Amino acid sequence: MRHNHKIAKYLYLKRAGLGELSLPSRPSPDGLMASETNSPTTYPARTPHTAVDTAQDYWEEPNFGLALRVPADKQAKTARGHTFFNGNGVYHESELEHRVSSVLQTLFELRELQSQYPKVHYIDADGVQREHTFDYFIVLNDGTRVAVAVKYARKRVEMLDLLDRICAAGITGVGPLGKLTPRVADAVALMTNEEATQEAFENAYFILTSRLHHDDAECDSLVDVVKRLPGQFRFGDLLRDVPTRDKRRTAIWRLIDLRLIAPVYSGRIDDRSWLRACA
Template sequence: MRHEHFIKQHMLNIRNGIKVSFTVPTETTYHKPTVPPRYTPVLQSRGNRKPSVKSPFNWRGAQPSLDGERVMHFESSIELKAGRILRADRNVVELREQWPTVKYLGADGKMHKHTFDFWLRLKCGKRISVAAKPKDIVVSSGLLDILRRIYRMGVADYADSISLVTEAFANAAANANAEWILLSRRNRNEEEYQAAREFVAGMSGPMRFWDMLIVTPLVAYRRTAIWNLIDEGVLQPVEAGRITDASLLVKGN
């Protein structure tokens, strides 16, 4: 965390009545997942293309696939964030990047190829091909025209619909929430989860995230459990946006 961000967060904590202890503990607190992590050889991406390793304009790199067995390449910050958000979404049961590659008839009358940034399948069975692009260049890049042409030619062989993702979807708040959800899934402790679920069972109205943490001796374990509850829809924020210690949570529907 940058120095100025730390100061801002500290001032926000004071304003919200959140008293964080800066005492250095005598012992290190480690995650204690009920299911120990598995470390297996990482499989190659199932995408049709691998972006270049470096770029002077966009981010480059890889993140885990939905099942954690493969790598998923990305070539922009929007793709990185969108990948995390989609992985954290429990409605998504299958996710691929840089796939499929389809042909379409261009404005010049010639056939061209386009590779979608993501392809996903939802619990309901719906398949969606997703293009990711910054909103400022969606039109100037010609992407909208390309997607229209592809859709008119028919997409039934590989998808049920086409979608466009910009930073309106892949924003910093949604990305931060997705990071916490993915981390908490990996470190879920069933005993702590059940204790947290029993604690929130008696809620009759909104309760602050921080107030759910300070009732336990180890805040880190309860924080993971609360995020598990958010992940499963047992709890949900009152307001949209980034979930912080000051966020109000209510029971899910």
């Protein structure tokens, strides 16, 4: 479902459960968001994500990492902006790029995410040397580096041809003054609207929100609940008879993020979705 009006999209997300996501707790003395309890976390730790320091009274210039170009802030026909991953600003120049960026940020093994990087060279069909700047660059926990191109599925064939040519040239990066560096990535990938669907984007939104706004004690309690449930269960089943539905809902998304529970079927996750505990 597409929402061309911001208010319509807000109301849609609110109906989907945005209104029941818990708010961040008060900041601790060190400036990081702290949970209301100091209960120890009993589930696997993820790569730490930098929280906003609400205690500071000064503005700090965002760090956009390896980005080789700065997209214009506004453009009449596209949605532009940026998000943050592990303290690093990540540009997007369209609605599709925003969806791809959000989906990438939910990858379990993701360690680093850069935008507008790397710039590589290739030889086109006429034998002319060209350059191409990838939309995203990811590094996984095992060190694997992947350059990610973003295009709509209708351009898949021509983009795959371009990626083949880039690979044939050794994924060779173009640095300052035209300096060439081979193997600036271990692989290349294409993500389209068929991978970064609206449903995947909405799931990613709630997962990313839960990283900052979850309550550790509620997550611990939910882990115990899930252990007692046999087989499959619905998302909504986990919301029954709880004192604070907002904290429980956020905890569910956090456990999905941690791969402690998983959807049985693909698509958008809502209160009727079937979930299962992960082994």
